[in-house]
Amino acid sequence: MVPHPENWLNPTPSGLYCRPGDFYIDPVRVVPRAVITHGHSDHARPGHEHVLATPETLAIMRARMGEERAGKILQPAVYHQPIKVNDVTVRLVPAGHVLGSAQIVLDYKGSRAVISGDYKRQADPTCAPFEPVRCDVFITEATFGLPVFRHPDPAEELRKLLRSHALFPERTHVVGAYSLGKSQRLIASLRQLGYDAPIYLHGAHANLCALYQSLGIDLGDLRPATVAQKAQLKGAMVLAPPSAIGERWGRRLEDPVVAQASGWMRIRQRAKAAGVELPLIISDHADWDGLLATIKETQASEVWVTHGAEEALIRACGLLQIRARALSLIGYGEEEE
Numbered sequence: 527m528v529p530h531p532e533n534w535l536n537p538t539p540s541g542l543y544c545r546p547g548d549f550y551i552d553p554v555r556v557v558p559r560a561v562i563t564h565g566h567s568d569h570a571r572p573g574h575e576h577v578l579a580t581p582e583t584l585a586i587m588r589a590r591m592g593e594e595r596a597g598k599i600l601q602p603a604v605y606h607q608p609i610k611v612n613d614v615t616v617r618l619v620p621a622g623h624v625l626g627s628a629q630i631v632l633d634y635k636g637s638r639a640v641i642s643g644d645y646k647r648q649a650d651p652t653c654a655p656f657e658p659v660r661c662d663v664f665i666t667e668a669t670f671g672l673p674v675f676r677h678p679d680p681a682e683e684l685r686k687l688l689r690s691h692a693l694f695p696e697r698t699h700v701v702g703a704y705s706l707g708k709s710q711r712l713i714a715s716l717r718q719l720g721y722d723a724p725i726y727l728h729g730a731h732a733n734l735c736a737l738y739q740s741l742g743i744d745l746g747d748l749r750p751a752t753v754a755q756k757a758q759l760k761g762a763m764v765l766a767p768p769s770a771i772g773e774r775w776g777r778r779l780e781d782p783v784v785a786q787a788s789g790w791m792r793i794r795q796r797a798k799a800a801g802v803e804l805p806l807i808i809s810d811h812a813d814w815d816g817l818l819a820t821i822k823e824t825q826a827s828e829v830w831v832t833h834g835a836e837e838a839l840i841r842a843c844g845l846l847q848i849r850a851r852a853l854s855l856i857g858y859g860e861e862e863e
Contacts, residue, residue, distance in 0.1 A: 528635060528636040528637050529634065529635055529637050530637065530662070530663075531632075531634075531637055531638075531639040531662060531663040531828075532663075534546050534634055534637070535632065535639050535663075537853045537854075537855055538550075539555070539856075540553045540554060540555040540557055541553035541554050541555070541557070541855065541857075542641065542665070542832075542853070542855065544611075544614055544632060544634075546612055546613045546614050546634055547611040547612050547613065547614035547616070547632070547634075548611075548612055549561055549578075549611060551563065551630050551641050552569040552570070552641075552643065552858070553571065553574065554568075554571060554855075554856065554857035554858075555571075556571075556572075556573040556574055557574055557575070558574070558575045558576065559574070559575065559576045559578075559611075560574040560576065560577050560578070560597070561577075561578045561579065561616060561630055562577055562578070562579040562583055562587070563579075563583075563621065563623075563627060563628055563629070563630060563641065563642075563643025563644070564583055564586075564621065564623055564624055564626060564627035564628065564643055564644065565582075565583050565586030565587055565590065565624065565625075565626065565627075565706060566624070566644070566706060566707070567590070568857060568858050568859060569643060569644070569858065570583065570586070570587050570590075570591075572591045572595035572596065572597075573595060573597075574597045574598075575597070575598050575599065576597065576598065576599040576601065577596065577597030577599070577600050577601065578601045578603055578609070578611075578616070579600075579601075579602070579603065579618075579626070579628070580602065580603060580604065580605065580618055580626040580627075580628050581602040581604065581626070582625050582626025582741055583626035583627070583628070584596065584600050584602055584626075585626070585737060585741060586625070586626060586706065586734070586737065587600075588600075589733060589734065589737050590706075590734075603616075603618050604618075605618055605619060605620055605628065605654065606618070606619065613634060613635070614632055614633065614634045615632070615633040615634075616630065616631070616632060617630075617631040617633075618630065618631070619631055619640075619657050619659055620653070620654035620655060620656060620657050621642060621643050621644065621645040621656055622645055622646050622647065622648075622650060622653060622654065622655045622656030623643065623644045623645050623646055623653070623707065623810055623811070624652070624653055624706060624707030624710075624711075624810060625652055625653045625707065625710070625738060625741065625743065626653070627643060627644065627645070627653060628643065629641065629642045629643060629645065629656075629657075629659065630643070631659055631661070637662055638659075638660075638661040638662050638663075639661060639662065639663040639664075639665065640659050640661040640663070640664050640665065640824065640826075641665040642664065642665060642666050642667065642820075643667070644667050644669070644810070644811055645666075645667070645811070645812055645820070646809065646810050646811055646812050646816065647812050647813075647816040647819065647820065648677065648680055648809075648816075649680075650711050650715075650810075651711070651714040651715060651718060651743075652707070652710045652711050652714050652738065652743050653707075653711075656820070658820060658823035658824055659824060660824055660825050660826075661824050661825075661826050662826060662827060662828065663826055663827075663828045663829070663830060664820075664821060664824040664826035664828075664829050664830075665829075665830045665831075665832060665853070666817065666820070666821065666829060666830070666831055666832065666839070667811065667812075667831070667832055667833055667834050667858070667859075668817065668831050668832075668833065668834030668835045668836055668838070668839040669789070669811040669812075669833070669834040669835075669859055669863065670789050670809065670811050670812065670813050670814060670817075670834070670835070671814065671817055671831075671834045671835035671836065671838050671839040672814060672835045672838050673814050673838070674792065674814075675789060675792055675813045675814050676813050676814055676815055677789060677792075677807055677808070677809050677813040677816075678807055680715060680808045681715065681718075681719065683787075683806045683807055683808050684712070684715055684716060684719055684806070684808070685719065686804065686806065687699065687701065687716075687785055687804065687806060688716075688719060688721060690783055690785075690804055691763065691783075694783060695761050696760060696761055696780075696781070697760075697761065697780065697781045697782065697783050698759050698760060698761065698762055698764060698779045698780045698781065698782045698783070699762070699763050699764065699782070699783045699785060699804075700764040700765075700766055700771055700776065700779055700782045700783070700784055700785065701763070701764070701765050701766070701785045701786065701787060701806070702766060702767065702768030702770075702771050702784070702785065702786035702787065702788075702800075702802070703731075703765050703766075703767075703768070703786070703787045703788075704767070704768075704788075704810075704863065705730050705731050705734055705767060706734050707810050708787060708788075708808070708810055708863075709727075709731045709734070709735065709765050710734070710735060710738045710743060710745060711808075711810070712765065712787055712808070713725055713735070713745045713746070713748070713765070714743065714744070714745060716763070717744070717745070717746050721763070722746060722747075723747070723762075723763065724747040724748070724749045724762070725745075725746070725747070725748055725749070725762075725763050725764075725765060726748075726749050726750070726751035726754055726758075726759060726762050726763065726764040726765070727748055727749070727750060727751055727764075727765055727766075728751055728752065728764070728765065728766035728767060728770055728775070729750065729751075729752050730766070730767050730770070731765055731766070731767070732748075732750060735748055751764050751766070752775070756778060756779075756780060757780075759779055759780055760780040761780075764779065764782075768786055768788075768800065771784055771786075771801075772800075772801060783803055783804055784801055784802055784803045784804065785802065785803065785804035785805070785806055786800060786802045786804075786805060786806065787806040787808040788806075788807075788808070788809065788863050789807060789808070789809025789810075789811060789813070789863055790863060791805035791806060791807045791808075792807050809863060810863065811863065817839060818842060818846075821843065821846070821848065822846070826848070827848065827849065828848065828849045828850065829843050829848055829849070829850040829851075830850070830851055830852075830853050831850065831851070831852050831853060832853050832855045832858060833853075833854075833855055833858040833859045834859060836852040836854070837852075840852060
């Protein structure tokens with residue numbers, strides 16, 4: 527008989543554990559062997575003995591954690607390369623979340639489970655697009671797992687930013703964006719829309735943008751905002767962590783237009799509370815329609831939900847005659863979106 531994934535893939539306090547392969551996927555505690563979906567700190571944690579991930583994810587982990595803390599043994603795996611780990615065949619398939627992000631495809635004795643990690647379905651010039659994989663069990667996030675979350679065209683959101691920049695050429699436009707994935711996506715997308723002027727970066731963004739460029743992602747002319755004179759930033763485009771904009775660092779900017787790029791900008795009260803003048807609904811996670819479309823494309827007979835708005839997605843799966851349950855894994859979704 528073909529074993530059901532629930533007989534060989536189990537949630538534990540350390541994370542999702544593949545018993546016949548003897549490894550964990552995105553473990554939240556230090557483990558002997560880990561397979562990592564992507565470089566965000568709620569999924570990629572330091573100190574594991576052996577780490578399997580895409581070359582880009584390993585590079586991000588080294589940049590964020592340091593060579594030694596990223597893992598004692600680092601095993602790179604390119605997309606679609608089958609790797610035998612004990613009795614389980616592991617493949618990494620693009621997840622479309624950030625550079626190097628991957629779904630973990632596990633095949634064991636005729637049974638297949640796909641752990642998607644975090645993912646999105648919109649286009650992103652800085653990473654490979656999501657590829658649906660047919661499977662028996664699909665394991666999904668639900669960060670934006672409510673019908674209210676339907677992400678608009680990101681290009682049109684950025685055109686709002688460019689229109690504001692043209693309308694108020696004397697004001698500094700400062701965009702709050704997460705340092706890994708979101709900021710690089712915004713820069714590359716702005717370049718695609720024809721914005722070729724220098725973009726100034728908060729120090730928290732500089733190293734990862736440099737890493738992206740070293741990995742072949744062209745981001746154009748980037749300059750440090752921290753050491754720039756106030757007059758240089760007048761009328762400029764500046765990217766910074768959302769938390770930095772309201773602090774002393776942000777107060778030195780010239781009459782700033784404060785923008786923020788996040789799926790949470792759909793909630794007006796959240797934007798208002800953060801002092802955001804120009805909310806940009808741009809997310810690196812699948813929205814409600816994207817989650818449901820992906821589940822259908824996998825043709826999975828069962829869905830497990832790792833974190834987020836679990837109840838709504840489980841109910842929607844039930845209406846589609848798909849069995850679903852919450853894994854309620856602790857520790858994910860802790861980084862800014």
